[in-house]
Amino acid sequence: MRQVSRSTRIALYLYGAVILSLLYLPLVSVGFASVSKARYLSFPIKRYTSEWMTAAVTSPTVHELVLTSLKIAVSVTILSMVIGFFGALAFARFQWRYRGLFQKIILLPIFFPQTVLGLALLIWFSALGITPSWKTAVVAHLVWIAPITTLIIAIRAYAFDPALEEAARDMGASTLTVLREITLPLLMPGIVSAGLFAFLLSWGNFPLSLFTTGVDATLPKWLYSRMVSGYTPQIPALGVLSVIGSTLLVAVGLVLMRWMRPRD
Amino acid sequence: MAAKPFVQIENVTKRFGRFTALDRINLDISEGEFLTIVGPSGSGKSTLIRLLVGIDDVTEGTISLNGTRIDTMPANKRPTCMVFQSLALFPHMTVGQNIEFPLKLRGVAPADRRTRAIELLALLRLPESYYGKRISQCSGGERQRVALARALAFDPQIIVFDEPLSALDYRLRKTLEKELKDLHARTGKTFVYITHSLEEAMVMSDRIAIMRSGRFEQIATAEEIYSRPISRFVASFMGEVNLFPVTGRADGTPDWPAGAIGARPGALAVAPGWTGVLMVRPELVRFLDAGQAADFTLSGTLTAEYALGSRIQYSVDTAAGLVTVERPFETRLTAPVGTPVTLGWDRAAVHLIAEAADGTA
16 A cells, blocks of 8 residues: 555545545434434434433334334345346346346336336336235335346356356256355355345335335335424434444344355 | 277267357267367367367267267266366365265265365375365465366266366476376376367377367377378477478479478479478478588578577578577577578478368368
């Protein structure tokens, strides 16, 4: 690494501090708001309380919201990992006639504004006579998230030497054994990180859920409706708890990926 | 009737779309033979061995092993094993797990697998401690040995090598060439090896098959290929060679279309109308001192010298074109570049290659 002069170092520290505060200051302020006794957010905070945190943890409404959000996020995670795995093989590992077209159209949903996508799906569901519920939200999330997981796993699949599969087959492995013993373990770090992304993107998603959950409410959807009418510090309290939960999940995922990587 | 050959490749053609990679190939391989297929990239040698192990399917023709057709069998059922150019060692498994993989597929008990893996490590002169090592902890030469151990593990009848040494540095490659030859002798297996280096082929093989544009140009022993190539292509495949076009005059004496070469009367009889090239290897061309004689003589000017380590190479500009001469380094000439010299060689050093009038073999 290049040695930097004193002035450059100070400039780098300043730059880092500005970026970090821009990124994290809003989160920190939400944290403060969640422990404020006042009903409305104002700084400096005069009296601290943990009552909103307690309310967020004990409220039956919140339990139901978390349950719905979890059901959607877990379903989306599992399904998008499976779809992403096979999608990535089609994307990166197999030479087939319409591969170029497939590689392009699979990316399209990512570039679609999510509100437009949500509305389009709502119209589509009602045209098919399907009543929106958390299940339709799973489908909506998948339309947007499965291409992302496909891409993440495809990056891993590109770095894959096809000779590994040919060698396994040559030594006597059946197609299924090759998939189980070679392809799957080697793509696993990509699959796990794709799963992490899928969970986080689904858990925090608002625009798609707004249109497609019907009477079921997810956490972001409920937070939004309470922000519009009936704000209490329970909202930032829930936000903070959600961030803590996601951070823990990411930490577990990173440990898992580290554990799976061949040690060298 | 003579016994069927061990491996018999008959009239095999492989086409990829409109492109014909292999064109009616015939090849017999004996049991326990070390056969090397040599050819430039794109000559079809990789295609041929991929057909042999079953990674790709033949378009036409048959491949038999001990009289049984194997070209219709899927790769995982054939008694063949390939050592890939990239070695294809599984990075998520240890050295031991890699070697045991084909045994695990065949349902061998864990204890027996381990015994066999350790036996193979010993055969390839790797310490037993490597059993639990990660592939990423092994050096290039060690990986090579692990790949060989894995290929030997399930006792395949034929082991096929796809240029496994090409990525290694020169010294290591030389060492492993000898080890491979030694391993072949110790295991008695049939080895089919492909490379684009004839030098590598000559060190190891019993027979060499030279491939060009999807067909075999010559299949013979190393000695035969080196001294009696059947075409200009084969002759020039192995480094430097001097080729002089020759045609036969009506009186049976040689004519030199590219420039006159002095030939002692009676040294070379060529049938009237015969067309071809006269080949002489650079190490068999001498510098003649005044008064010395040879069957063939050619004078010119010394234009360059190249030190090749133990040997030294000279370029001589003559009436018949640029001639290459090679001799041991100790016998280096004292004459500087630009000196007129006379070259000479004898009839025994000459090999004639017949060609059609248009220059094709």
